[in-house]
Amino acid sequence: MTKNINRKEYLESKPRLLPSxxxxxxxxxxxNNQLKxxxxxxxxxxxxxxxxxxxxxxxxxxxxxxxxxxxRTGLRDIYLEQFYVFGSKDRRYDQTHQKIMEGNGIILKPxxxxxxxxxxxxxxxxxxxxxxxxxxxDLSDSCEWYDLDKVPSLVFDHNQILQKALETLRSDLDxxxxxxxxxxxxxxxxxIQRLYETILGEKLVRSNFQRKILSxxxxxxxxxxxxxxxxxxxYVYRFVGQ
Amino acid sequence: MTKNINRKEYLESKPRLLPSxxxxxxxxxxxNNQLKxxxxxxxxxxxxxxxxxxxxxxxxxxxxxxxxxxxRTGLRDIYLEQFYVFGSKDRRYDQTHQKIMEGNGIILKPxxxxxxxxxxxxxxxxxxxxxxxxxxxDLSDSCEWYDLDKVPSLVFDHNQILQKALETLRSDLDxxxxxxxxxxxxxxxxxIQRLYETILGEKLVRSNFQRKILSxxxxxxxxxxxxxxxxxxxYVYRFVGQ
DNA sequence: ACAAAAGTGTTCTCCATACACCCATGG
DNA sequence: CCATGGGTGTATGGAGAACACTTTTGT
Numbered sequence: 001m002t003k004n005i006n007r008k009e010y011l012e013s014k015p016r017l018l019p020s021x022x023x024x025x026x027x028x029x030x031x032n033n034q035l036k037x038x039x040x041x042x043x044x045x046x047x048x049x050x051x052x053x054x055x056x057x058x059x060x061x062x063x064x065x066x067x068x069x070x071x072r073t074g075l076r077d078i079y080l081e082q083f084y085v086f087g088s089k090d091r092r093y094d095q096t097h098q099k100i101m102e103g104n105g106i107i108l109k110p111x112x113x114x115x116x117x118x119x120x121x122x123x124x125x126x127x128x129x130x131x132x133x134x135x136x137x138d139l140s141d142s143c144e145w146y147d148l149d150k151v152p153s154l155v156f157d158h159n160q161i162l163q164k165a166l167e168t169l170r171s172d173l174d175x176x177x178x179x180x181x182x183x184x185x186x187x188x189x190x191x192i193q194r195l196y197e198t199i200l201g202e203k204l205v206r207s208n209f210q211r212k213i214l215s216x217x218x219x220x221x222x223x224x225x226x227x228x229x230x231x232x233x234x235y236v237y238r239f240v241g242q
Numbered sequence: 243m244t245k246n247i248n249r250k251e252y253l254e255s256k257p258r259l260l261p262s263x264x265x266x267x268x269x270x271x272x273x274n275n276q277l278k279x280x281x282x283x284x285x286x287x288x289x290x291x292x293x294x295x296x297x298x299x300x301x302x303x304x305x306x307x308x309x310x311x312x313x314r315t316g317l318r319d320i321y322l323e324q325f326y327v328f329g330s331k332d333r334r335y336d337q338t339h340q341k342i343m344e345g346n347g348i349i350l351k352p353x354x355x356x357x358x359x360x361x362x363x364x365x366x367x368x369x370x371x372x373x374x375x376x377x378x379x380d381l382s383d384s385c386e387w388y389d390l391d392k393v394p395s396l397v398f399d400h401n402q403i404l405q406k407a408l409e410t411l412r413s414d415l416d417x418x419x420x421x422x423x424x425x426x427x428x429x430x431x432x433x434i435q436r437l438y439e440t441i442l443g444e445k446l447v448r449s450n451f452q453r454k455i456l457s458x459x460x461x462x463x464x465x466x467x468x469x470x471x472x473x474x475x476x477y478v479y480r481f482v483g484q
Numbered sequence: 485a486c487a488a489a490a491g492t493g494t495t496c497t498c499c500a501t502a503c504a505c506c507c508a509t510g511g
Numbered sequence: 512c513c514a515t516g517g518g519t520g521t522a523t524g525g526a527g528a529a530c531a532c533t534t535t536t537g538t
Contacts, residue, residue: 018262018359018361019261019262020260020261020262020263021262021263021361055329055361057331057359058331059331060329060330060331061327061329061330061361062329063331082326082327084324085303085324085327085363087297087302087303087304087363088302088303089299089300089301089302089305117260117299119260119263119297119303119363121327121329121361188517189517189518190516190517205500205501205502205503206516206517206518207502207503207504207517207518207519207520208500208501208502210517210518210519211500211518211519212499212500224508227509228509228510229509229510229515229516230509230510230511230513230514230515230516231508231509231510231514231515231516231517232507232508232509232515232516232517232518233508233509233516233517234516234517234518235517235518430490431490431491432489432490447527447528447529447530448489448490448491449490449491449492449493449529449530449531450527450528450529452490452491452492453491453492453527454526454527457526466535469489469536470536470537471488471489471536471537472486472487472488472489472536472537472538473487473488473489473490473535473536473537474488474489474490474491474534474535474536475489475490475535475536476489476490476491477490477491
């Protein structure tokens with residue numbers, strides 16, 4: 001339903017959208033000991049971009065972000081954090097937008113709103129990788145996970161936005177205990193440690209990390225996990241937010 | 243000059259402004275052991291508000307904030323930090339805007355842009371109280387300092403914006419060493435401590451605070467300050483950002 | 485001499501680090 | 512029995528809290 005609205009509005013350029021404002025979502029996932037983000041690739045181009053969208057005139061900013069997230073991942077109740085607004089006066093990407101739309105067989109009229117200057121509100125989202133079902137939008141032909149260290153060059157200022165999101169995530173990691181949102185319901189201490197290590201980009205001492213995390217009092221020990229590996233079976237924990 | 247633009251645009255409602263976006267500035271000052279903020283009072287009303295404004299279509303967001311700050315305080319090169327975007331769908335304050343403009347002898351046409359929904363980007367600014375020359379804008383008849391604990395009820399959601407600014411300032415205080423922007427060029431350790439105490443809202447132990455601040459290695463001892471009081475004269479320091 | 489505030493020193497505790505050691509598991 | 516990784520114990524160092532002590536100023 002919302003997709004229809006978007007589609008129509010792209011074509012008509014008479015949107016019931018908040019003018020000159022967009023949102024961009026840096027969607028983090030964690031799999032295979034890699035921090036990953038979700039990127040779109042626009043049809044018939046080499047253009048990669050963060051998932052984003054516009055705000056309906058009757059929609060909260062955060063609801064717009066949640067809507068985008070649901071459309072791209074199929075998930076609701078996603079952990080979301082607004083982190084910065086990008087508003088340089090140069091934020092007008094008319095040529096790029098023209099090319100993107102050309103790839104979709106659309107020529108934008110000269111006064112189309114997409115050709116104007118936009119400010120973009122950055123949100124980062126943390127999701128359970130195993131539950132996400134990435135889905136492209138109307139303008140793109142792929143929506144896929146990319147390892148953080150293999151992110152291609154992105155359109156607009158999206159590389160900067162990603163960078164800022166990552167910095168914010170790093171500094172939020174300990175204070176807001178945000179990392180658990182990237183893990184499935186149950187996990188081992190080792191998995192948390194790998195997660196922290198990839199986000200922070202540094203090795204942590206296993207034994208100390210274990211104590212630190214357990215001392216937070218937010219983990220509940222469930223059972224032992226028999227991995228089949230030739231070593232002691234780790235406990236499986238569940239996050240219990242107070 | 244910029245004032246003329248604003249004035250004209252209020253009346254014409256054909257602005258060369260970024261639509262649906264505003265900025266609001268929480269301007270902090272420190273005097274008399276009190277943290278203060280600068281508020282406007284609109285003409286012929288009881289409406290108090292944070293200084294704010296709109297963004298020219300050819301202006302960076304932060305430049306717009308700096309312009310507002312200069313217009314209200316006469317100061318340039320102000321310490322500025324973007325802290326949040328307020329974008330609830332209810333952020334449409336048509337009646338209040340009508341009343342504000344009525345106080346200025348202006349009736350807004352029904353389709354005037356001021357009656358639309360706005361998102362507002364919050365900036366907080368830290369300034370040297372002793373250097374500021376508060377000046378009202380065209381719509382207000384006063385621009386004055388208010389003690390933080392005596393802030394009146396503000397229009398729109400400005401009380402919430404102020405609250406969020408204060409929280410951000412508190413958490414930035416230690417990590418970004420932001421407090422010194424509120425002090426004049428030279429100051430005593432005691433003055434810094436009073437500043438920290440008022441911002442954080444708690445008493446700090448003098449001797450420990452002294453060591454902590456000096457151990458940062460960002461203060462240069464200048465001279466002794468003879469206060470005329472019956473006690474040891476404190477040293478005067480200068481901030482030396484690396 | 486005394487009060488008041490500035491500056492410095494000392495102790496204690498807590499927490500993070502580093503590292504050692506034991507435990508469980510499958511080959 | 513051994514290799515591997517999970518879980519816990521212990522010593523060390525640095526930072527902050529609490530408090531004592533000295534120094535400097537004006538009355």
